[in-house]
Amino acid sequence: METKNSSQTSAASEKPKRSELREFIEMIITTLIMALFGITFVIRSVNVPTGSMNNTIYSGDFLLVNKFIFGYEGGVPLDGFTPHRPIRRGDIIVFKFPQSEDQNYVKRVIGLPGETIEIRGQRVYINGQELPETRVIAESDLEDSGRLSILEEHPTAGAQWKVYYRPGSDFEYETQDAEPLPELPLPSGRYRDYKNEPHYGIGRPFKIPEGCYFAMGDNRDNSLDSRYWGPVPRDYVIGRPLFVYASFDPNPQASLGERLGSFFSKGRWKRLGSLVK
Template sequence: MSEVKTRADVKPAKAKKSAIREWFDSVLFAVVAATLIRWLFMEAFTIPTPSMENSLMVGDFLFVSKLHYGTRTPRTPLQVPLTHQKIWGTNIPSYSTAIQLPSYRLPGFTSVKNGDVVVFNVPPKYLNENIDYPVDLKTNYIKRCIGIPGDVLEIKQRVVYVNGKEFPKPPRSEYKFFIKTTEVLDANFFRKYDIVNDYRDPNQPTENWKPQEQYNDSTKTTALVGYVLNTTEDVIAQFKNFDWVKGIEPLVDKPGETMPGIYGTPTFNWNHDNFGPITVPKKGATIQIDAKTVALYGPVIELYEGNEKVETTPTSIKINGQPITSYTFKQDYYFMMGDNRDNSLDSRFWGFVPEDHIVGKAVFVWMSLDPNPANIWNKIRWNRLFRTID
C-alpha cells in the first residue's frame, strides 16, 4: 500500500541564509542587545577632565548603573542607536526632535544620597555648545552629590557644611596649594604623586611668587621656585617633610569677595570657597518671591520646571503674564561638586541639577589609560583597574 501525502505534509526545504544575511542578523542582534543594556542596566563612560581627581582620573573608563536610581524612559526616541548627540566622528546630529515624549523614571532600588558619585545631564545651555538639546541628550557630567532636596548647604573657607554639620571630605579630594622650593621640579616628579593635569610651572609667575624672591639660611642665599598645584592633603603632608620645600600655603578665596560667574552673584557676595547658605529645592516646597529668591531660584523656575512664558526681573517673576508672589517646586533638585574642588565647574557656578537630568550612579572603574604616560609600558594604570568608586 503506497503512502499518500497531502499538500500540508509536503514542506518546502528552508532556504539557507546567505553570508551577508547572517552577518546582518548578527549585527542587528548585537546593536539591539547593546542598546537595551545601555538604556536599562549600565552604560560605559570615560573621564575627559580632571574635575574629579584624585578620586577619578583623566583616562578612567567606568560603568554607570541605571538601576540604582531607576532608568529614565526615552524622551527622544528618534535617535541613531548607541550615539549621544552626534553621529560618530561627525558634526551631524544623531537624533530628531520630531517626536518628544514625556519622560518617566522606572523604579530603582535606592535614591540619590549625599556623597554619591553621579552622572547627569548638565542643565545650562552654555555647557551644551549653546545648543538646546533635549534633556536626555544634554552633555554628561560626573560629580559628587553634596546636597539632596531640602538640604541647607554652606561652604566656609573650603569646608562644606550640610544642615549645619561638616560634610565628610572625599578621601582623595584635591585642593589648590602654592609651594616654594629650592629645587626645580619636573613632570616626572609630579607624576610620582599623581599630579599630572594640575600644576603650573615656575615660568608662569603668579601673585604669590616673584622671580627675585630669595631664601636665606646661615650659609647661602638661594633663589626660590614657586609652583601652583592641585593635590590631596596627604600629598601635601609628604611635601612638608622635604627639607627643600620652604613654604606651603593653601590658595583660598576670602569671605565676602565676589567671584565672577558664581551662582547667585552679584546679589550675594560668594566665591567658590565661601558659598551659601542655600537651600536645595525640594518637590512640593514653596518659596516666597523676592530679590534673593529670584537670584537663587529664578533660573530653576524659568528653565527646568516646564513653565511657559516665564519673565524674570531682579525682583519679580511672571508666568503666563501673571506676577507670582510664591512658587511651589514641581520636582526635586541636587547640588553637585567635583572632588577637585578648585578645578571643577559645578553647582557653585551653574546651580542645581533637576531630578529628570539624573542619569545614574558611577559604580566602578574597569580600565584606566594614562593620556600622557612616561613611557608605553605605563600606559595602563594597573592599580586602578576594577576599582570601586567611593
C-alpha cells in the first residue's frame, strides 16, 4: 500500500503545472468575452452633449445605460428570462432619434401609449388632468456652462421630478386648431421633417399612438423633443441610464486637446456615481 501511494504521489507531482502566463492570458480572454457580452446585451455608454436634461443630467455627463430593464433593444420583452419591466411615466430613456437613427437622445417619458397629452405654457395635462411637476426657474450657470443656476422653485404636491424654465417663460400657448398637425410616423417608422416651432400637444390635445411614448427634456425651454418631432416608437428605445461615471464642463469651441485637458481641469468629480432619476 505504501508503495502504491508513493507512486501516485510521485505521478501527481510530475503533472505539468499551468504557467502564470497562460493563466494571465486565459483571464484576459475571459474578461474580454464578458465585457463584449455586457456591452452588446447589457450595458452601453452614452455621452450627453446638450443641456436638454439640465439639471437632472448635466451637459458633459457620461452615462452607463441598462439595456436589459425594458427588454432587449428590439422592443420585445423577454418574459421569464431577464429582469425587466414596462416603460413607466417618469422614466428617463435613451433612444435612437427617430429622424436620424445613428444619434442617441436622452429624455424623460411624459406620455404613455393611448393617452391624450396637452401642453399649456408650463403645465402638462394627461387625459385632461394636470401632471404634477415641480417647476424651477433657472438660468445658465456662469461657472459651469453645462448646468443651470436655480433662481426659484415651485414645489407641487405629488411631483416626482423637477422641470426647468427660463425666467419669464410662463406664457400660455394659443390654441393651434387652425394649423394642420404634422403627420404621424410613416409606415417605415420615419418622420417628416419638423419645423422650428413645437406642434404635438401644444395648445390642443394630441393622442399618443399605441406603441409610442411622448418624451420631453427636463430643461423645457431648451429641449428638442416630442413636442417638435412626435412620439418615440417603442422599438427605438435602447434602455435607461443608471449613473454618471464621468463628467466635465464641455466647451464646444475648444479643440480636442483642450477638451481632453479640461477633463482633468474641469472634471465634476462630485458627479461620479450620481444616480440618474
